Amino acid sequence: MQSRRSFASFRLLRRSHLLIAFGLGSLLIGLTPWLGVASPAAPGPRPAPVPTDQQALQSPHHGLVPANAMEPTAPLLDRAGWTATASDEETTGENGRAANVLDGDTTTIWHSKWTATAAPLPHTLTIDMKRTAVVSAVVYQPRTNGPNGRLGEYAISVSPDGVNWGSPVATGTVADDASAKTLGFAPQGTRFVRLTALTEAGGRGPWTSAAEINLLGDPGTPEATVDLSRAGWTATASDEETTGENGRAANVLDGSDATIWHSRWSGTAAPLPHTLTIDMKRATTVSALAYHPRTDGANGRAGAYTITTSTDGTTFRAPVAAGTWRDDDTVKTATFTRAESARYVRLTLTSEAGGRGPWSSASEIRLSGPASPAVHGSWGRIIGFPLVPVATAALPGDKLLAWSAYAVDRFGGSNGYTQTAILDLRTGKVTQRRIDNTGHDMFCPGIAMLADGRVLITGGSNAEKASIYDPATDAWSATSSMNIARGYQAMTLLSTGEAFVLGGSWSGNASTDKAGEVWSPDTRTWRKLPGVSAAPALTADPAGPYRADNHMWLHATSGGKVLQLGPSRQMNWITTTGQGTITSAGNRADSQDAMTGNAVAYDIGKLVTLGGSPAYQDSPATQRAYTVGISGSQVQAARTGDMEHARAFSNSVVLPDGKVAVFGGQANPVPFSDATSVLTPELWDPATGRFTPLATMAVPRNYHSVANLLPDGRIFSGGGGLCGDCATNHADGAVFTPPYLLEADGSPKPRPAITGGVPPRAAPGASLTVGTDSPVASFVLMRAAAATHSTDNDQRRVPLSATPAGTGTYTVSIPSDTGVVLPGNYMLFALDSQGVPSVARFLTVS
Known part of the structure; x- marks a missing residue:
């Protein structure tokens, strides 16, 4: 692995660059942008690019750290004339008045009342700006002289008059450390901003404290x-x-x-x-x-x-x-x-x-x-995470698992542990946990959702390791290491219930052919597939195999076979029995290589690929989308309608009605940058091949962002960044409500409900007698999926055959072919005649 020395050197260079750029005593949020580009002397309209200091910061892992990645994404508002009040403050044991959060001195603090009888949680801190301004974030600076009172769970509310407070515009949990926290929300005009502390981060007591509070203004991402x-x-x-x-x-x-x-x-x-x-x-x-x-x-x-x-x-x-x-x-x-x-x-x-x-x-x-709302959907409040959610997996029980790396805001280093968090979708609560027992830094991994509902995570910073998360017990365990060390590899479950992995030259020895191998759930061991070389699946990336075999798009079919349909322009059939084989399946129509794009299975044997770029970074993204159809061993690819926006590093999610939503991305991919961000999602309709715009996102979602279908038919979109001391870390997410769930005024549409007949487990080929509270037109299985680095090979939509079986009941048949319905956890949705889905019921098909 070429990582340790190069990574350490990169961090030193980056740290030095930041110190030079911003000054030793500056807080990140208040920084003045530093420009490394000299002004051209001539007025010509197209001067040659001028090299910048950032172009010297070539990391062997992640490429350039651009100048704009070091800048705040929204202006710091002038605090002149502001006042701060609190639900309670300590004035006896110390000067802990609320006004201290606006005095520009991090050594003075606001502290909740702690002498005699401590004031119980929650505690509130309210900022009055004395005028209406567009606000997009609270910047919370913890005290610098100790951990007591650090903010844990929080809520943020705004008010035009200090009297009428609506629902919170943001909720979440922040990490228990001394770094400044930027707590974002959809930009809106307001005069009063209230931060409510619901817990103390370390659980040390019923206290809350803050050294400084700043607010960020309009980032140029209007709401709705x-x-x-x-x-x-x-x-x-x-x-x-x-x-x-x-x-x-x-x-x-x-x-x-x-x-x-x-x-x-x-x-x-x-x-x-x-x-x-x-x-x-x-x-x-x-x-x-x-x-x-x-x-x-x-x-x-x-x-x-x-x-x-x-x-x-x-x-x-x-x-x-x-x-x-x-x-x-x-x-x-x-x-x-x-x-x-x-x-x-x-x-x-x-x-x-x-x-x-x-x-x-x-x-x-x-x-x-x-x-x-009925045409473009709507966004919920911003949900803060104690880490940048670089990888996520949808779990039963309305939970979303997220993880990043050894730290909450910076990538790999083979440290042997990983920061994780779980979002409870019912309560909005986010809990943090550091995983040490597997000895595995799971940054930039491969992921496969296993047949029994567990999550298999491989490689990354600890490139040979493999770990398993069991949502039934909330437990992490190690499994046997891979034969080939990998990072940025691709994985999928096979129709046999085994897990297949291919590629991954980001870590491990980049000169090694990252050939395929298969993990057995019975033996918990890996077997090599020497006949499945990664070479036929490489793109022509100028960085070579280090970038050319990253996060391939894999679709498992019958008999343990896999179609590798991208991002290389050449598609390949892979067999996984014996020594394994890899043979060409033809080109993806007239598509170029499309690294940083993605593919989604929207129907049985039907996939759509979206966006991407010829190289991993610094090459223009494409607006193109292609359909890929599988019929037996035949593969046909064709161009469908173009997206309105070119996108790289975007994330795509198939909905229960078969439409595909694509979120975020950049017109020109640059890791850790919010430049050329696309803030308008789009919805692809397979019936027409056309894309329509959706409601604008409040936060850019580019490199290291994710998106997941949720069991209520909505979509989680979050993350981006993980670049340490920069301003493009997005330790948050939001839930998008698609238009199929909304009336014109934004109120929820009536939706059917599944009332019974869904067992916790069903075999392939089984028939279920499912009850509903109203007539429905169809049923569909949506595989519980996991996303990272724009790729989600677990996504799969399987329409089901259903016939009425009496009033309010239907006979629903699960396909018998495990190449169609891969073993594992699924969400069963019922849809009415207008395509409005029910809330799903989870079941395991195996």
Whole structure:
């Protein structure tokens, strides 16, 4: 394994870089961005890339740590004039007044009352900003002189007047350490913000304390919005470059970041300000504008801006947004202070972000408006985790297992232990636990959901290890180590009940062929498959096998066979009996290699692949999606509709109705970066092959993010980051409610309920007599799945044959072929004639 020395060197370089960039005494949240790109001297519109210090930070594990990964994702709000009050405070034994959290001194603290009779939990701390502002996070700094009173479980609420408090906008649990915690939520305007401490992190007593409280402002991710269709729109500009390049205004609407609008620069450059006006051709309610900087250089990046709207293109109203954008390549979103019905939206640029010249440029402009729940779905509150959820598994009992690495916010090191957490979906409570007994740092692993419902986790930072989690006993145990040490490998359960693994050159000896091997649940040992070399399944990644065999897309079929359908453009059939074999199954139609994309089984023998990029990082992602159909030994691939957005590092989830939702990702994949984030999910309909937008996400979900179908038909989306001392760690998640569950006003749709007839275990081929409280149209099994690094080979949707068996009862048949219904835990859903699913019942098919 080339890890230890290189990883340590990388951490030293990164730490040195941070110290130089930000200063020894700075807190992460208050940092001023450090720019490592020199301003080009010439005004040319497409300067050659200038190397940055970040390009020297090439980790053998994760590649570049970009400059923008070190910056706060939202501005720190000015605390001038703010006041803080608490439910109680200690004034006898110490100066523990609430006001101390706003004094800028981490040595003074607020502490709940502890002399005489301690005030019981919960404790509240309320910030009054004295004015309305858009807020997106509470930054909690624990005391620095001891652990007592560190925040554990929490809730955050907001109020316009300090009297009317709605449901919490965020809940969760934070890690028991002294680091500053950023507790995010969907951005919204408010005056009062209340932090409620429900527990003390270490369980040391009924206390709560805080050294400092800060709030973050608008990150440019408006709540409950959706991208507006740009069909028929036109763009005009105050001036545009047509001599030295194609810099026409129309380029901001062509869907390509490679083409740009540029203000006139040849001859005598047009002076600032410059305007860009979008004509939507019809009156539309608009609430935000997204500005995509050019991707081929820095010149003309927008700095100071105002946005105005008009109904006639002549008279423009008072600005709905104004500010100054950072000088970097991240997509910028301006949230309007008020949604307005308008036909025209004008972006006026009064400065160039880097001060390099009198220029303005843009690659794309997008507008968004309020989302309709019945069309676009809706997001729940942000749920804080005591770790970055890099890997997750859906469990019976409405639980979600999450794990990261040896630390809550940084990756591997072969430390022999892993931070884990479990989210109770019924209560919203998150509990943390460190797993030491398996000697396994389970960062960047392979995962397979076993036939008996346990979770098998292999390799990663401790590259040869394998561990098992049993949800029935909440116990972790070690199983035998693999024959080949691996990280970033792919796994799937086989129709035989064994587990298959392939690839994984991220850790272990990268020069070793990461050939296949199989784990037996009977012997708890691994057997080699020398006939299943990883070589035919490699992509053409310029980084070589270290990246070329990562997280393959595997789909198990009958007789212990597996179709490897990506991310390499060549697909392969794999047999796992005897020595094993791997043979070509043809190319995935006209697709390129699609590393960082994913594949989802949406029906029996039918899969869809979504996005990805030719190389693991620094190569443009694709908008393309392909269907892959399996009929016996024949495999047919075809292009289906394109996504609206190019995506790498996204996550996709199949729903009980067969549609597929895709969340997050980047237009240009860079680990640990929130640049080029895609915040609008999309929903693919297999009946039409088309994608439609869903409600905007509040938090970017890119590298190290996850998504899982939940037993109530909703979806968990979370994570991203795990990069130590940077600002792109997203130790949280949120639950998305798909549109099939919502009325137009956002209220829940009536849904059928399964009332009985679902045993805890059923054999393949069994028939069940299932009761429901109302007529239903169909039943479907959804395999309980596990996700990491954009890949979830456990996902599987199996429509069932069902016939009425009397009033409120149905005979439901489970397929007998274990290549169709792999052994393991499933969620059984009933769907009505409108495709509205019930809450699922868990059963084990084996």
